[in-house]
Amino acid sequence: MGITADVLDDVRTQIDADPDALGGARNRLRLVRDASAGLYGRLRTYASGSLAAHTMINPVSDGDGGVVLDRRFYPALGPEGRDEPPFEIVAELCDLIGPLVREQYPNARIYTSKRGPKVTFGAPVNNQNPTVDLVVALTRKEGGGLWIPNLKKNTWEPSDPEGHVALLNSVGSSPRSIRRKVIRLAKAWNMQFVFPGVSSFQLSVWAHEFVEQGMGVPVGLHALFSGAASRLESHQATPDPLGVSANLKLLRPADDVRRRLRKAADALAEALENDTDESDVYAALNRVFWNYVDSEKSRGLAAAAQSLSRRQPVAAAALGLSGITATIPPTRSYGG
Known part of the structure; x- marks a missing residue:
């Protein structure tokens, strides 16, 4: 193991999710999923996002999941029904889960996010207070995935959150472990910016595309940065790997994100080229992880x-x- 790998291991130690807060997020998500049991036409629930893909970093912010409705019980809902919008069914779910969650968390509050109920608990765990976001999803008559709400537009959109988790967890244990480590490091890099340029999901998709079997963490992280930068430099979009939803969108202008990615890729390449020189490695990696690597x-x-x-x-x-x-x-x- 070279110096670059050692320094990245130290960064990972700094960004590792607090185990108590992580366990608390899992328990809270399970509680909210269980609380949805009384919803008419509920088919199943699922966990999604960083919690299900094992790529959460510190601080533990939320647990993502969803409740899937059988469209046969809601013939009017969604584009394949009579195009009934999602607002009312989301409000019904909020009314259902609120009292049940407050039996265990008296200070809990229920709001709505873009996709469904958002639950805050008012009960910090090691100074972290993970929330839960629950997507209200509807089975599709045609095509893969699910219909999920866009409450900002009060419409439905196709997505496959269950399939995305299965995809990220699908490879063998060794390459899966490397990819998870790379994703966590990429997320820590992204969150250092006042305005992060990329969603956690898009970073995960890039890792799925560019991190190949046999790569270690340093080479895999460089592959992610370099591959994503090259894609933006060629003005190409990143498609949904399952082909269900629209192309993935950046959170900042493409030129800004491209410059950030290329700068990180070049710095990682410099560290790897000088992997036996501790001073050079620290100087290079400080340009990638300035909050974590001491220049x-x-x-x-x-x-x-x-x-x-x-x-x-x-x-x-x-x-x-x-x-x-x-x-x-x-x-x-x-x-x-």
Whole structure:
């Protein structure tokens, strides 16, 4: 394992989801899914998003899931019925789950997000208070996936959240583990920006496309950044990998996201090219993970190396040798 991999491992340690908060999010999602049991025509529920794909990072923000309605019980709902919009059925579900959730979480509140009920719990776990977003989904008569609401437009749109989770979890255990690690790192990179440019789902799709079997984490992360940057440079869109929904949309202008991705790809390439030089690796990876990789370390190592090159004594601590109080003399070439 090289220095780049070691530094990325340290970043992953910093971004790992708190296990108590992660468990709390899973329990809350399960509670909300169970609370939907009394909804007329409910066919099943599912978990989705980062929680189901095992790519959650710190802080644990939410648990995503959905409740699927059998369209035969709702013949008027959706584009394949009489085009009845989703607002009323979402409101009905909010009224149903609110009292049941408050039996366990008295401070819980129910709102609506773009896709369905959003539940806040008012009960922090290690200073994190994960919410739950529950999509109200309707089976389709034709085509794959489900109809899901767009409550901002009060319409229905095709998607396949269950299929997306299955796709991301479908490969063997070793490549799946690498891909999950790459996705978590890419999410941490993206969230450093005041205005993130890419959704977590799109980062996951890029990882599915560009991270190939046999790649380690550093090469896989570079493949994601470089592959996505090249796609945007060629003005190509990222399609839904299952072909159900529309092309994936960026959260910021394409040129902004392209520049961010290419800068990250170039910095990762530089780290890998100089993988035996700790100072160079830290300097390069600080340009990717400025919130997590200390650039001062690279400066300190460079300064110590420069002192040695000038044949001046250097304190051991300056070279990162903690616990050693000796002064290290500079090396001399033969005959010096």
